[in-house]
Amino acid sequence: MEHELHPDLEPLKFLLGDWEGAGVGGYPTIESFRFGQEISFSHIGKPYLIYTSRTWRLDDEGNLGAPLARESGYWRAQPGGRVELIIAHPTGIAEIYIGEATGTRVDLRSDVVARTETAKEYTAGHRLYGLIGEDLGYAYDMAAEGQGLQSHLSAQLKRVS
Numbered sequence: 421m422e423h424e425l426h427p428d429l430e431p432l433k434f435l436l437g438d439w440e441g442a443g444v445g446g447y448p449t450i451e452s453f454r455f456g457q458e459i460s461f462s463h464i465g466k467p468y469l470i471y472t473s474r475t476w477r478l479d480d481e482g483n484l485g486a487p488l489a490r491e492s493g494y495w496r497a498q499p500g501g502r503v504e505l506i507i508a509h510p511t512g513i514a515e516i517y518i519g520e521a522t523g524t525r526v527d528l529r530s531d532v533v534a535r536t537e538t539a540k541e542y543t544a545g546h547r548l549y550g551l552i553g554e555d556l557g558y559a560y561d562m563a564a565e566g567q568g569l570q571s572h573l574s575a576q577l578k579r580v581s
């Protein structure tokens with residue numbers, strides 16, 4: 421069923437759809453890596469986007485390998501372009517971000533991070549999403565394992581629907 425877009429979602433409309441692409445990751449404490457990614461943003465007429473992301477290791481020939489990180493959550497649009505983002509990770513981490521959509525960019529900083537007893541020591545995230553031409557690009561910085569906020573990932577994806 422097609423739902424009419426909630427007016428508060430207008431600033432996040434550019435995210436809607438299914439996206440596929442590739443990115444690179446790294447951190448001072450790990451080896452750098454390449455990954456393939458599928459992201460989906462959908463809505464049901466309420467003032468939030470339904471979000472899922474799946475990733476796989478990408479080898480030098482461009483073949484997808486073992487599954488890497490997944491995450492899912494809700495992008496809650498507030499009047500005036502404010503955004504509240506709630507994300508759950510299978511690694512025992514839950515995050516709440518607060519940010520702003522301006523034009524075709526969304527800039528989000530973690531407000532609250534909760535971790536299970538066995539989760540890695542992760543304390544903060546910063547996410548910047550935006551259109552690069554027709555592609556969706558994002559950069560993700562994190563503070564984890566005693567390191568300050570710095571790059572963990574960046575990727576560029578094409579719209580597939």
Ligand code: HEM
Nearest residue numbers: 445449450453455475488489509513540541542564565573
């Ligand atoms: C596209 C999504 C992501 C991919 C492909 C990815 C991939 C990786 C890989 C391959 C590693 C190194 C091996 C490992 O420890 O598993 C890693 C480490 C890590 N990632 Fe990610 N990651 C992603 C998103 C995230 C997010 C959203 C967070 C935080 C909520 C996060 C937090 C960490 C932490 C804390 C480590 C451990 C660093 C260490 O052990 O020193 N990652 N990630």
